[in-house]
Amino acid sequence: MKKSIYLFFTASFLIFSCSQKSEFGGEISTDSEQIKAGKVLFENNCSTCHSLEQNGIGPNLSGLTHSVESSWIKNFIKNPSAVIEANDPRAVKLFELYKTYMPPFPGIEEKDLDALLAYLHTYETLPDSLPQIGLENPIPDSVPDSGIRIELELYSQLPASDTAFPLAKMTKMEAIPGTERLFINDQRVGLYELIDSKPNVYLPISELKPDMVSKPGWATGMASFTFHPEFTKNGLFYTAHTEPGGTQQADYGYSDTIRVFMQWILTEWKADNPSAKVFNGSSRELVRIDIPSQAHGMQELTFNPNAKSGDEDYGLLFIGFGDGGLTEKRAAHLSNSKGSKIYSSILRIDPIGNNSINGKYGIPTSNPFAGKEGKAGEVYAYGFRNPNRIFWDTKGNMFATDIGQHSIEELNKIEKGKFYGWPIREGRFIINPYGKFREIFPLQEDDEKFGVTYPIIQLDHDELAAIFAGYIMPSGPLQGKLIFGDILSGRLFFADLYDLEKSGVESWGVIFEGKEISLLELCGGERVDLKFGKDASEQIYIMSKTEGKIFKLSMN
Structure with a gap:
């Protein structure tokens, strides 16, 4: 030729x-x-x-x-x-x-x-029947304000890890299973234990992993962590962090015609003494994955907190891994892989197994694609742009929030083996990942042939720009309701997951020191970078990276 x-x-x-x-x-x-x-x-x-x-x-x-x-x-x-x-x-x-x-x-x-x-064949066009211009206001209805306001009190302050906003890049707070010990991360520093509400460095990952980088982007660094359900016996816990592209040979990657900007690394740590206040022990790398940008990587690590010994999920690690910016780099075929790639997926692995391709972790036989030729056995569900938060209700149902491209934010009920639409859908709308994918279009009559499982909650960017879920409130005026919010503005929402058609989504607010105030005002920056946390007693917290502050919600 x-x-x-x-x-x-x-x-x-x-x-x-x-x-x-x-x-x-x-x-x-x-x-x-x-x-x-x-x-x-x-x-x-x-x-x-x-x-x-x-x-x-x-x-x-x-x-x-x-x-x-x-x-x-x-x-x-x-x-x-x-x-x-x-x-x-x-x-x-x-x-x-x-x-x-x-x-x-x-x-x-x-x-x-x-x-x-x-x-x-990796490039598609929109169906001829679609309009040429995307929807300007895909969801015209507005979220009503419930009038509910809940008291906040300052609980803790993380040390500044930079001189400019965000001062502390925390993303997650959780307790060691079966204990009262409460931990929180700073993406630049590592893992803190909150002792009497004061932060004590437990895992200085920036020292232990000198190749780690937390710039550029808000999502880089040590983005997530979680403790094995038997940590008090085996001392095992897990972290996800970023290193520059090409730092080491990746276990999973793509054609070298697409640059590798970052690598996401899943690490297993083993504490010699699980009750120690400072980590001392060993670590091993479980998997290293290439991505072409700083975005949409390994944002969530978690175990099913409801699973008991003998249950299917017990001891299995769930990983939220987005498309890494592949769609924006015009490589949507890698994120639209129908389970053949690990990108744009919620993964489930056995961290102490060894039947993976690299031999460093296990593929559960109960995974939907385990043992199937041409499929990635790690994939539990797929079709997500950025599944940044995975959680379960007390009934055992699994959910995940997914941050959208330009228009729609999603909350999905997760079922094994299902396809959740990305990159050909954003919420219940068509998106063309091979064309102007900042525009969305109405679904067509033959949509069912694509086999998409759609979100149970979708909101457009008139309401929020980047969704992040909290927890189902155990008490107080929002008892039984899921609370969630907008990462950027800190606007707060709730919904009854079991009565969505009747009650829908409503907003709520906070009171601090006797004054009703928005989180944006409270945090004093241009963005809140909202996160939620929970301790062993089911107390719920609100966190902001802007000033590194942690607030406790009144549960009365």
Whole structure:
């Protein structure tokens, strides 16, 4: 393929209906190495005349393989003039538009054709029936204010780990199972134990992992941690942190045509003395994963707190891993992998097992894709942009919040093996990850064929910009209700998860030192960076990275 190829196709002239589009390309390979080879072929031979964004010397090829038979495309590449002179309707129509012949490639090898189609197949177009302009106000209804206000009191203050906001980058607070010991992280520093509400450094991860970085971005550094349910006996706990791309060989990655900006590392720590106030022990790396940006990585580590010895979930680690910015880097095929990749997924692993590809952890046999060829056995559920918070109710139901791209924030009820829409859906709306994915569109009549499980709560950006869930309140005026909020503004919401159709979502507020005040005002910055925490007695806390403050909610 020494000459530039310009293929004569464009969505404007396709004669197939939207209902038929799903039939095309089913035989095209999704192998990452073949896609990589196809990308090189396209960039070296086709990109002079063709774009995947817009028409040029030749037409925009985005969506080609989803709308035209593979055999037709291959025949045209080999001898375009013969197809035109045979009065093929599609070829003739396009020749009339572009008024030139594409040079023939009769000697092109079949493997190169297959690779080129594999790459082109990673690009789609919107269904013809969609409007050209996205929805300006996808959810016109506003969230009502409940009038409920709850007292706050300052509980603790983390030391500043920087001179500029955010002063302390905490994301999580939890107690060691079966104890009163309460821990909180600072993404730049490591893990603190709160002793009589005072922070005491337990795990100085910045010293123990000198390659760790917590810039750029609010999500980098030590983003999450969790203790094994038998920590008091085995001393095991887990952390997720970032290092620069290329620091070490990754266990999971992608084509080298996409840069590796960061690596997420899951580490197991083993304390020699589980009751010690400062960590002393050993560590081992369980997995290292490449991502192309600082965003949407390994934001959540947790065990099912309701699971008892003998239950399916007991001792299994759940990991919320987003798409890492792959969709924004025009590699949506890696986050839309139907369970074949670990990106955009909630993962479930056995941290003390060894049947994973790298032999450092286990794949539970009860996972939905365990042992299935071409699937990632770690995947428990998939189709998430940024599953930043995973939690369970007392009935055993599992939930996760998912931060949206540009329009919709989600709360999902999680079921094993289900697909939750990203990157082809944002909430209950269509998103085109291969085009203008800052726009969303109404669902189409045939939507059920995509098999999407939709959120039980969706709110647009008129209400909040980045969702983060708290807990189901054990007492007080919001007893039995799930509280959640907007990470940026600190606006607070609640919902009855068991009566959503009737009660919906409402907002609530806080009172501090006798005065009703917004969290944004209380924290004194441009953003709150809201998080929630809980101790062993079910006391709920509100945290803000802006000043590193922790507030206790009145439970009366």
